[in-house]
Amino acid sequence: MSTQSTTGPAAGRGMWRVVAEREVSTQVRSKAFLIQSGLLLVGLIGMVVLYTFLGDREQTSTVGVVDEISATAVDEASTIAQARDGNVVLDSTTYDDVDAAEDAVLAGDVDAALLPAASGEGYELVGDDSVSATITQSVSAAVSHLVTTANAAEQDVDLAALVSGAEVGQRLLDADADDAGLRQAASFIFVLLFYVTALTFGLTIAGSVTQEKESRVVEILAASVPIRALLWGKIAGASVLAIGQTVVLALAGVIGLVATGNLDALGVIGPAIGWYVVFFVLGFVALASLWSVAGALASRQQDLGGATAPLQIILFAPYLIAVTAGEGVRTVVSMLPVVSTMLMPARLAEGDVPAWQLAVAILATLMAAVLFVRLGARVYENNLLRTGNRISFREAWARRAPADA
Amino acid sequence: MLQAQSLSRVFGGLTAVDEVSFHVRPGRMTGFVGANGAGKTTTMRMLMGVLAPSSGSVTWNGSPIGAEDRRGFGYMPEERGLYPRMKLAEQLSYFARLHGFSRKDALSRADELLGFFGLDERRDDLLDNLSLGNQQRVQIAAALIHRPTALILDEPFSGLDPLAVDAMVELLQREAADVPVLFSSHQLELVERLCDDLVILSEGHVVAAGSVDELRSEREERYRVVLDGQDAAWLRDLRGVRVDDVDGATALLTLDGLEAAGLTRAVVERGPVLEVARVRRPLSEIFREVTR
Numbered sequence: 001m002s003t004q005s006t007t008g009p010a011a012g013r014g015m016w017r018v019v020a021e022r023e024v025s026t027q028v029r030s031k032a033f034l035i036q037s038g039l040l041l042v043g044l045i046g047m048v049v050l051y052t053f054l055g056d057r058e059q060t061s062t063v064g065v066v067d068e069i070s071a072t073a074v075d076e077a078s079t080i081a082q083a084r085d086g087n088v089v090l091d092s093t094t095y096d097d098v099d100a101a102e103d104a105v106l107a108g109d110v111d112a113a114l115l116p117a118a119s120g121e122g123y124e125l126v127g128d129d130s131v132s133a134t135i136t137q138s139v140s141a142a143v144s145h146l147v148t149t150a151n152a153a154e155q156d157v158d159l160a161a162l163v164s165g166a167e168v169g170q171r172l173l174d175a176d177a178d179d180a181g182l183r184q185a186a187s188f189i190f191v192l193l194f195y196v197t198a199l200t201f202g203l204t205i206a207g208s209v210t211q212e213k214e215s216r217v218v219e220i221l222a223a224s225v226p227i228r229a230l231l232w233g234k235i236a237g238a239s240v241l242a243i244g245q246t247v248v249l250a251l252a253g254v255i256g257l258v259a260t261g262n263l264d265a266l267g268v269i270g271p272a273i274g275w276y277v278v279f280f281v282l283g284f285v286a287l288a289s290l291w292s293v294a295g296a297l298a299s300r301q302q303d304l305g306g307a308t309a310p311l312q313i314i315l316f317a318p319y320l321i322a323v324t325a326g327e328g329v330r331t332v333v334s335m336l337p338v339v340s341t342m343l344m345p346a347r348l349a350e351g352d353v354p355a356w357q358l359a360v361a362i363l364a365t366l367m368a369a370v371l372f373v374r375l376g377a378r379v380y381e382n383n384l385l386r387t388g389n390r391i392s393f394r395e396a397w398a399r400r401a402p403a404d405a
Numbered sequence: 406m407l408q409a410q411s412l413s414r415v416f417g418g419l420t421a422v423d424e425v426s427f428h429v430r431p432g433r434m435t436g437f438v439g440a441n442g443a444g445k446t447t448t449m450r451m452l453m454g455v456l457a458p459s460s461g462s463v464t465w466n467g468s469p470i471g472a473e474d475r476r477g478f479g480y481m482p483e484e485r486g487l488y489p490r491m492k493l494a495e496q497l498s499y500f501a502r503l504h505g506f507s508r509k510d511a512l513s514r515a516d517e518l519l520g521f522f523g524l525d526e527r528r529d530d531l532l533d534n535l536s537l538g539n540q541q542r543v544q545i546a547a548a549l550i551h552r553p554t555a556l557i558l559d560e561p562f563s564g565l566d567p568l569a570v571d572a573m574v575e576l577l578q579r580e581a582a583d584v585p586v587l588f589s590s591h592q593l594e595l596v597e598r599l600c601d602d603l604v605i606l607s608e609g610h611v612v613a614a615g616s617v618d619e620l621r622s623e624r625e626e627r628y629r630v631v632l633d634g635q636d637a638a639w640l641r642d643l644r645g646v647r648v649d650d651v652d653g654a655t656a657l658l659t660l661d662g663l664e665a666a667g668l669t670r671a672v673v674e675r676g677p678v679l680e681v682a683r684v685r686r687p688l689s690e691i692f693r694e695v696t697r
Contacts, residue, residue: 018503026491215489216482216484216485217486218486219455220487224500
C-alpha cells in the first residue's frame with residue numbers, strides 16, 4: 001500500500017520550485033522580514049561609519065604655556081606624538097602667568113599646562129587629576145630634546161656627535177597587529193551575523209512548516225505533491241532568502257568600506273567576507289532541513305519553542321565558543337560542520353588560516369549537509385501529517401508503523 | 406472507479422475502521438453516512454493516502470492506486486485547511502500550480518472558480534477576512550482547482566445555508582459530472598436529495614451499500630391508503646399486508662405477501678378510494694434501521 005510520500009515517476013517533479021517560489025514571495029512581502037533586513041543593514045552600515053569615525057578622528061589636545069620655549073616644545077611634542085599615533089595633534093595656548101594657566105587646566109580649557117617648575121629648575125606638566133600618557137611622553141621627549149640642545153650649545157658640545165649611534169629605530173615583525181581592532185570587530189560581526197541570520201531564517205522555516213500543520217493545509221498539500229517536494233521547496237526558498245540577504249549585507253559592508261575611504265580595511269577583511277558567504281551557504285543549507293523537521297514535530301505554534309530548542313543550542317554553543325574560547329579550542333572547533341560557518345570567517349578575519357583547515361571545514365559541512373538533509377527528509381515525511389501533541393524525537397525517528405501511528 | 410477493499414485501521418488498541426469495502430462509481434454522487442466516530446473520516450483519509458491503512462487496499466480503475474493517481478483527486482479534509490494569510494486568487498492558483506498548471510492557466514482557473522461563487526471582487530482579500538461560509542466555498546474551489554479525476558469531500562456542506570448548498574451542488578455537477586464523487590454528511594435529507602449511491606458506516610463496518618433505489622426496495626415496501634369516508638380499520642383483516650398505523654380513513658401498511666396491484670384491487674372492491682400510494686421511506690429511517 002503506497003502512501004503519498006512515495007515519489008511518483010513524473011508528476012510532482014519540479015514542484016519544489018513552486019513551493020520555493022511561494023516561500024520567497026510570501027517572506028519578501030512580510031513586514032517581519034523587511035524590518036529584520038532593514039535593521040541588519042542599518043546596523044552594519046552604522047558599524048562601518050562608527051569605525052570610520054572613531055578610527056580617523058584627529059584628537060587635538062591643548063597644552064597651556066606661559067613662555068616661548070614651552071610653546072616650541074609643545075609644537076615639537078606634536079610632531080613626536082603624531083609619529084607615535086597618527087591621530088593625535090598637540091596645540092599650545094599661551095597664558096599671561098602660571099596662575100592663569102593653572103586656572104585654564106582646572107576649568108578644562110586645556111588638557112594640561114607645561115610650566116616652569118616651581119623649584120626654578122626645569123619644567124613641570126600640570127594636569128587637573130591626570131595627564132594622558134601621550135601628552136606626558138611626547139612633551140617630556142620634546143622638552144628633553146630642546147633643553148639638551150640648548151645646554152649642548154651653551155656648553156659648546158657637538159650634540160650630533162654626542163648622540164651618534166644612540167638612535168633606536170623600529171622594525172615591526174607583526175604589522176597586522178596594527179589592524180587588530182578592525183579584525184576583531186569584523187570577526188565579531190561575522191559570528192553575530194550568522195547567529196542572527198541563521199536563527200531568524202531557521203525559525204521562519206520551522207514556523208512556516210508548523211503553520212501549515214496548524215492550519216491543516218498540509219493535508220491538501222500532501223495530497224497534491226510528494227512530501228519531499230514540500231521539504232525541498234522550503235529549504236530552497238529559505239536558503240535563497242537567507243543567502244540573498246547575506247550577499248546584500250556583504251555587499252553593503254564592502255560598499256560601505258569603499259565609500260568611507262577604508263580601502264585598507266577592505267584589503268584586510270575582504271577575503272574573510274568572501275569566505276563568509278561560502279561558509280554561510282553551506283552551513284545554512286545543512287541546518288535548513290533540521291529546522292523543517294523541528295517545524296514538523298510541533299503541531300502548534302506554541303510547541304515551536306520546545307521543538308526548536310536543540311537547534312537554538314546548536315547555534316548558540318559555537319557563538320559562546322567564538323566569543324570566549326581559547327585559541328586551541330577555537331582552531332579545532334572551527335573545523336566542525338555548521339560551527340565552522342561562524343568560526344572560520346571569524347578566524348580568517350583575525351589572521352591567516354591554513355588551507356587544509358579550510359578544506360576540512362568545508363568537507364565536513366558538506367558531508368553534514370547531505371546527512372542532515374537525508375535524515376531530515378525521513379523524519380519530516382514521518383511526522384508532517386501527525387497532529388496532536390508535540391512529537392518526541394524518538395517517536396519521530398521510528399518509521400511510521402501503520403498499526404500505531 | 407474508486408474501490409476500497411477490506412480497509413482496516415487500528416489506532417492503538419482501537420479498530421476505527423474494520424474491513425471496509427465499497428466502490429464509488431464515476432458520474433455518480435456517493436453519499437457516505439454514519440454516526441460520529443463511525444470511521445468516515447479515517448476511511449476517507451486512507452482513500453486519499455494521507456493515512457496508511459493497517460490492512461486492505463485501495464484500487465483505482467481496477468489496479469492498485471498509486472501516488473500519481475491520487476494527485477489527480479480533489480480532496481476536502483474534515484478539518485478545513487488553507488493558508489489564512491494568503492490572498493484568495495493567489496492561494497487557489499498556488500494549488501493549481503502544484504498540480505502542474507502554468508502560472509497563467511492557474512490564475513485564470515482560480516478566477517473562474519471565484520467568479521462562480523461571486524467572490525471575484527474579493528480575489529485579493531486574505532482568506533482570514535472572509536466569512537466562514539465563504540471560506541468553505543474557497544475550500545471546495547481548492548478541491549476542484551485542478552479538474553480532479555475523483556472527489557473525496559469530507560462534510561462539504563456542513564455549516565452552509567440552503568442557498569450555498571445549492572450553489573455548491575451546482576458547481577459539483579458542472580465540474581465533476583463524470584468523475585466518482587464521495588462525500589460524507591450528517592444531513593440525511595441532503596444526502597437523499599443529492600446521492601445516487603449510498604454507503605452507510607456504523608462502528609467501523611459497512612452496514613449498507615448500493616444505489617439509493619436499491620436500498621429502498623430491498624427493504625419492505627410501504628403504502629398509504631386513504632379511503633373516502635369509511636374507516637380504514639378493516640384493512641387489519643386483509644391477508645398479505647401488515648398494518649402499521651390507522652388514523653380514521655388513513656392507513657399505513659407494509660406489503661407482506663400481497664402485490665401492490667392486489668392491494669389496489671382489494672381496496673377498490675370495498676368502496677370509494679382517494680389514494681393508494683407507495684411511501685418513499687426517508688433515508689433517515691433506513692439509516693436508523695441499519696445502524697440499529
